[in-house]
Amino acid sequence: MWLQRPFGNVSSLCIKLQHKSSVSIEYIRIFKSVSGNAPSLPQTTAMESWEWGGNVTLMTEFVLVGFTIVPRLRVTFFVLFLFSYILTLMGNVSLMTLIFLESRLHTPMYFFVGNLSLLDMWYSTVYIPRILTDCMSKSNVISYAGCAAQFFFSTCLCFTECYLLAAMAYDRYAAICNPLLYSLTMTRKFCIQLVAGSYVTGFASDIIHTGNTFCLHFCGDNRINHFFCDVPPLMKMACENTQGYQLILSAAVGSNVVATTTLILGSYTGIVVAILHIRSASSRHKAFSTCSAHLISVSLFYGSLLFMYLQPSSLHTPDRDKVTALFCTVVNPLVNLMIYSLRNKDVKDAFRTAVRRTIAPG
Numbered sequence: 019m020w021l022q023r024p025f026g027n028v029s030s031l032c033i034k035l036q037h038k039s040s041v042s043i044e045y046i047r048i049f050k051s052v053s054g055n056a057p058s059l060p061q062t063t064a065m066e067s068w069e070w071g072g073n074v075t076l077m078t079e080f081v082l083v084g085f086t087i088v089p090r091l092r093v094t095f096f097v098l099f100l101f102s103y104i105l106t107l108m109g110n111v112s113l114m115t116l117i118f119l120e121s122r123l124h125t126p127m128y129f130f131v132g133n134l135s136l137l138d139m140w141y142s143t144v145y146i147p148r149i150l151t152d153c154m155s156k157s158n159v160i161s162y163a164g165c166a167a168q169f170f171f172s173t174c175l176c177f178t179e180c181y182l183l184a185a186m187a188y189d190r191y192a193a194i195c196n197p198l199l200y201s202l203t204m205t206r207k208f209c210i211q212l213v214a215g216s217y218v219t220g221f222a223s224d225i226i227h228t229g230n231t232f233c234l235h236f237c238g239d240n241r242i243n244h245f246f247c248d249v250p251p252l253m254k255m256a257c258e259n260t261q262g263y264q265l266i267l268s269a270a271v272g273s274n275v276v277a278t279t280t281l282i283l284g285s286y287t288g289i290v291v292a293i294l295h296i297r298s299a300s301s302r303h304k305a306f307s308t309c310s311a312h313l314i315s316v317s318l319f320y321g322s323l324l325f326m327y328l329q330p331s332s333l334h335t336p337d338r339d340k341v342t343a344l345f346c347t348v349v350n351p352l353v354n355l356m357i358y359s360l361r362n363k364d365v366k367d368a369f370r371t372a373v374r375r376t377i378a379p380g
Contacts, residue, residue, distance in 0.1 A: 077236045077255075079161050083243045084152045085340065096153035102348055103146040109355040110135040113365070120368040126204040127193070127308075130186045131358050133213050134315070137179050138351035144171045145347040149245055165247040170228045172246065176323070176346075177227075177274055178220030183316050184278040184285075185212040190309050191285035195292045223274050230266045234258065243336040246347070249327070250339060271327070275320075282316060311357040318353055322346045 085095055117123045117132040148168065152158045160168070192203045231249065237257040244251050249267070253260050289309060296302045322345040359365050 077162060077240050079159050079240065080165050080236075080247070081241045082148075082152055082158045082160055082245060082247075083241055083336075084149070084158055084245050092153045096150055099146055099149050099153070099348070102352060103142055103150070106142045106146075106351050106355065107139060109359065110139040110351070113355065113359050116365065116368055116372060120372060123364065123368055126189050126206075126209045127186075128364075129206075129209050130182065130189060130213070133216075134179070134182060134186070134354060135358070137175055137182065138354050141172070141175045141179070141347065142351050144168060144175065145246055152245065160247070166228065166232050169231065169247045169252075170224060173227050174220050174224035176220075177223045178216050179319065180274055180278040181216035181219050182213065183312070183319065184281040185216060186312050187282040187285040187316070188212075190312060191288050193308065194305050195288050219274075223270060226270045227267070230263060230270070234260070234263060244343070245340060246343070248339070248343065275323075279320070286313075311362065314357055315350075315354050318345065318350050322350065 084092075086092060113135050114132050117128045145168075148160070189204055189209075193200050196203065231252060234252070234256045235258060236252070236255040238255060240255070242248075242251045242255075253263070256263070286309070289305075293302050293305050296305060322342055326339065326342045326346070359369075
């Protein structure tokens with residue numbers, strides 16, 4: 019901001035504002051008290067948007083473009099997302115209930131699976147209800163606070179799932195590489211500590227990431243060509259230089275991804291070495307099958323994240339970003355549900371036992 023004060027009448031003050039800086043309301047108050055003729059401002063808080071000389075400075079709301087504006091397609095999307103959300107909620111609640119009730123599933127592996135189901139259920143809840151609302155709404159407006167809240171919860175759950183998947187990899191490493199010490203290593207207390215540590219670390223990382231993002235000032239066109247508030251479209255709307263922001267973003271996200279990826283790769287390196295030393299082909303197949311579900315989850319989750327955020331900015335297109343984001347937000351929770359329930363022998367046997375017990379309690 020810079021001020022030009024010509025000599026003469028104080029009321030002819032000319033205030034020129036750069037469109038990339040925030041407005042200092044205090045300056046206006048001072049000038050108004052001196053001349054009584056300073057331009058009046060809307061009664062607004064610092065985070066509300068208002069125009070000065072045709073330049074929008076700050077925003078209070080955004081518009082999510084979503085998937086399509088064609089009414090029939092919006093109805094189709096609504097039905098598909100509603101069905102997937104109901105299936106995700108009912109399936110994950112059923113799986114968590116089964117793990118809690120069936121004693122045969124009271125093992126470290128299924129303790130982690132139950133927590134993964136809880137995360138997937140929350141993850142879907144952050145996105146899909148908003149998608150359903152936008153499919154049936156004409157405005158698709160989301161407030162600044164609503165955008166920040168959605169960003170906060172989605173990032174927190176994403177970071178937490180990174181660490182939980184790493185903990186699950188370590189659990190498989192302990193089961194295959196040190197089977198005789200497995201019960202002593204993966205105690206109930208240690209499993210609870212791993213899960214709690216995943217949530218705490220994810221929350222701490224999220225505080226840094228969200229705070230860093232919403233310290234930016236947003237101006238210009240408030241349309242977000244996406245179905246949720248994400249980093250790439252928000253960066254395009256930033257008024258100031260984002261070089262410092264990108265540095266902190268790379269450090270925060272990179273440290274989490276590198277730490278969890280290193281633990282997962284290290285665990286599976288040990289697992290592969292241990293499996294290769296098993297002489298029996300059936301034993302090798304059994305050992306590998308206990309890791310297959312987790313490998314699929316890790317591949318889909320990290321593959322989607324890396325494709326979304328590590329590709330060059332020149333390759334980012336709105337349609338491609340939306341399709342990739344769908345895998346993280348909608349497809350992954352459904353896939354996790356299927357591989358840990360429909361394709362899991364222990365879970366299917368426990369489900370049959372629970373059904374028989376319900377039908378014939380005697």
